[in-house]
Every structure is written in C-alpha cells, then in structure tokens.
Amino acid sequence: xxxxDICKQVADLAIETGKYxxxxxxxxxxxxxxxxxxxxxxxxxxxxxxxxLVEKLSQIVPEAGFIAEEGTRSDRGEVYNWIVDPLDGxxxxxxxxxxxxxxxxxxxxxxxxxxxxxxxxxxxxxTASLGDGACMNGKPIHVSERKTLKxxxxxxxxxxxxxxxxxxxxxxxxxLMQNTHGMRRIGSAATDLIYVACGRFDCFYEYGLSPWxxxxxxxxxxxxxxxxxxxxxxxxxxxxxxxxxxxxxxxxEFVNKVKSYME
Ligand code: 2AM
Ligand code: CA
Numbered sequence: 001x002x003x004x005d006i007c008k009q010v011a012d013l014a015i016e017t018g019k020y021x022x023x024x025x026x027x028x029x030x031x032x033x034x035x036x037x038x039x040x041x042x043x044x045x046x047x048x049x050x051x052x053l054v055e056k057l058s059q060i061v062p063e064a065g066f067i068a069e070e071g072t073r074s075d076r077g078e079v080y081n082w083i084v085d086p087l088d089g090x091x092x093x094x095x096x097x098x099x100x101x102x103x104x105x106x107x108x109x110x111x112x113x114x115x116x117x118x119x120x121x122x123x124x125x126x127t128a129s130l131g132d133g134a135c136m137n138g139k140p141i142h143v144s145e146r147k148t149l150k151x152x153x154x155x156x157x158x159x160x161x162x163x164x165x166x167x168x169x170x171x172x173x174x175x176l177m178q179n180t181h182g183m184r185r186i187g188s189a190a191t192d193l194i195y196v197a198c199g200r201f202d203c204f205y206e207y208g209l210s211p212w213x214x215x216x217x218x219x220x221x222x223x224x225x226x227x228x229x230x231x232x233x234x235x236x237x238x239x240x241x242x243x244x245x246x247x248x249x250x251x252x253e254f255v256n257k258v259k260s261y262m263e
Contacts, residue, residue, distance in 0.1 A: 003129035006060060006106060007114045011127050013056050014102045014118035021049055021087060021100060022120050028096055042090055046070050049086035053104065057082050061106065069212045081107045083238075085212035088117075089188030091160075098122070099191040105215035112238075115219035117190045126194040128223035134197055143226035143247035144199035149257065152202035152250055153181045155192040162208040162241075165262060169207065172261035193217025196245045197224035203254045205231070205244035207262065214243050227251040231262045 024045045050070040057064070058073075065077030068084040082104065087093060089100040098121025106114040113130040126141070128134040134141050146152050154176050159166055177183055184201065186192065189209050195201040197220045215238050218228040228245045230237045233255045237243035242262070246254045 001061075001108070001113075003106075003113050004132055007116065007127050007129040007132075009060050010057070010104050010106070010114060010116045011118070011125050013053065013060075014104060014116050015125055017049060017052050017056075017086075018102055018118050018120045020052065021045065021093075021102070025093060025096060025098075025100065025120075028093075042087075042094055043070070045093070046087045046090070047072060049102070050084065053084055053086055053102070054082075057084070057104070064106065067211055069210065079109055083107060083112075083211050083215040085190065085210075088190040088213055092187040097187070099186055099188045101188050101190040101194075103190040103212060103216045105219060107215070112215060112219040115216035115223070117194045117216050117220060119188075119191055119194065124194075126197060126217075126220050128220045130223075132223070134220045134224035136194075136198055141198040141224050143197060143221065143224050144202050145249070146202045146247065147249045149176075149180055149203070149250055149253045151181055152246075152254075153200070154183045155195060155201040155204040156183060156185055157187070157189055157192065157206035157209075158185055159208055165207055168261045172205075172258060175257065175261070189213040190217045193221055193228075193245055196226055196247070197221045199247075202250055203244070203246040205242075205254075205258050205262075207231070207242040209241055209243060211238050214238060218243065218245065221245045229255060231255075231258050233259065 064080035066073040085103040102118045117126045192204040
C-alpha cells in the first residue's frame with residue numbers, strides 16, 4: 001500500500017470538505033440555533049461532513065472499516081480502519097470560533113500509517129505517512145527544540161463531562177502555570193497535537209479524549225520527531241481516554257510531572 005499517495009488523497013479530501021464547514025460557520029446565526037437547537041445544528045453539520053468523508057474514504061481504501069465519531073459507518077476492517085472526526089472543536093464551532101479541524105487517521109493492524117489534520121481557520125493541512133516525516137501544507141515540520149519544562153508552552157483541554165480527576169487536574173495545572181512559559185486551552189485536541197508537531201506548543205495533555213480526537217494528531221507528532229503516551233508514559237493513548245505529547249527533550253520531565261498528579 002502506497003501510504004504517501006493515500007495521504008495526499010486524504011489531504012485533498014479534507015481540504016475540499018473543509019469548505020463546507022467553513023461555509024456553515026460563516027453562515028451561522030442565532031436564528032439557526034433557535035430553529036434547530038444548538039446540538040441538533042451541530043450534529044447536522046458533523047453528520048453531513050462525516051457522510052461526505054466516509055463516502056470518499058471508502059473509495060480510497062475499499063477494504064477499510066471505520067471508527068467514526070458520528071457513527072455514519074461503524075463496520076470494522078480486518079486489517080485497515082479509518083479513525084475519523086469530521087469536526088473537532090465542536091464548542092468552538094457553535095460559538096463561531098476557530099480552531100476547528102477535520103481529523104482522519106488510517107490504521108493497519110492497529111498501527112497508524114497515515115494521519116491528516118486540516119485546521120480550517122488558518123487553512124493549515126497537517127499530514128504524515130509512515131516513515132516520511134510530517135508536513136504542513138506540503139512543507140516539512142518538526143517539533144520544537146526547547147529543552148526544559150520551564151521554557152515550554154503547554155496546551156491542554158479542560159474536562160467537559162468526566163470530572164472524576166478534576167482535583168488532580170487542577171493541581172497539575174497550578175504547578176504547570178507556575179513552572180512553565182504558560183498554558184493554552186484552544187478547544188480542539190487535534191489542533192493541540194498539530195501545534196506540538198509544528199513547535200508552537202512544546203507539550204500537551206488532556207484526559208477524557210476519544211480515539212478520533214487524537215489518532216491522527218498523535219501520529220503527526222511522532223512523525224515530526226515528538227513523543228506521545230498515556231499519563232504513565234505507556235502506549236494506551238488512542239483508546240485509553242488520556243494522552244500527552246511533547247518534544248523529545250522535555251518528554252520525560254513532562255511525563256513525570258503529569259504522572260505525579262494524574263496517575
Ligand atoms: P469534539 O469537538 O470533536 O467533541 C476539547 O477539550 C476536546 O474535547 C476536543 O477535541 C473535543 O472534540 C473534545 N470534546 C468532546 N466532547 C466535548 C464537549 N462536550 N465539550 C468540549 N469538548 C469536547
Ligand atoms: Ca467531533
């Protein structure tokens with residue numbers, strides 16, 4: 001299978017489909033919220049986008065199954081599976097705010113081999129295929145070179161439904177606020193990850209995430225020279241509902257910090 005060629009086809013598809021989301025966010029007004037209801041409206045855009053993606057992805061790798069947030073197709077493939085979030089950053093979208101992403105990963109026997117995250121606000125398409133490194137709009141990208149947590153900018157997401165670890169999470173943030181360059185919460189985990197991949201952020205962590213939020217972004221971080229793990233430094237970050245990412249220099253220091261509060 002030519003991962004590079006598939007990656008190019010998926011990137012073109014994400015950019016094309018992103019036009020639909022951009023037109024919906026631009027035309028979004030309060031009367032639309034009233035007539036359809038906030039969540040209905042969002043799920044209408046999410047589902048329409050996912051249908052468009054699923055239809056085309058099924059043609060790119062016909063034997064692949066799907067793990068897609070809106071469940072428009074949910075049959076699993078024996079070897080290949082797409083992991084799809086048609087719209088990452090739903091709360092941003094409702095409020096007419098960017099970043100908002102399309103996130104698509106292709107897995108082969110449970111390992112990611114292609115990742116595409118298209119951030120619609122800035123029109124930045126992040127891509128990676130196994131062994132080929134990561135790019136943004138076709139140009140190679142790399143994680144940052146910062147060596148310590150003290151000089152790092154840390155992205156995170158606040159818990160939005162699972163508050164079971166809220167106390168530990170607040171303590172970890174209090175520590176990081178005082179011992180890093182600062183923290184950012186931009187409302188899209190896929191964007192947090194690509195920002196680690198291109199060096200805007202040095203670290204990212206969040207719990208309560210789903211596979212479609214992180215599969216593509218985590219792979220792009222790895223192909224950009226960074227490291228990803230669960231909060232214990234282990235491999236269960238795609239389905240384990242918690243993940244962290246960092247450049248390779250600060251990774252151990254960051255894992256130890258997060259672990260000391262969250263494990
Ligand atoms: P989503 O926009 O695809 O739902 C932000 O913290 C991250 O959490 C985003 O990647 C977002 O993905 C995910 N998330 C899931 N449900 C959410 C919710 N109800 N509110 C905010 N973020 C949510
Ligand atoms: Ca989503």
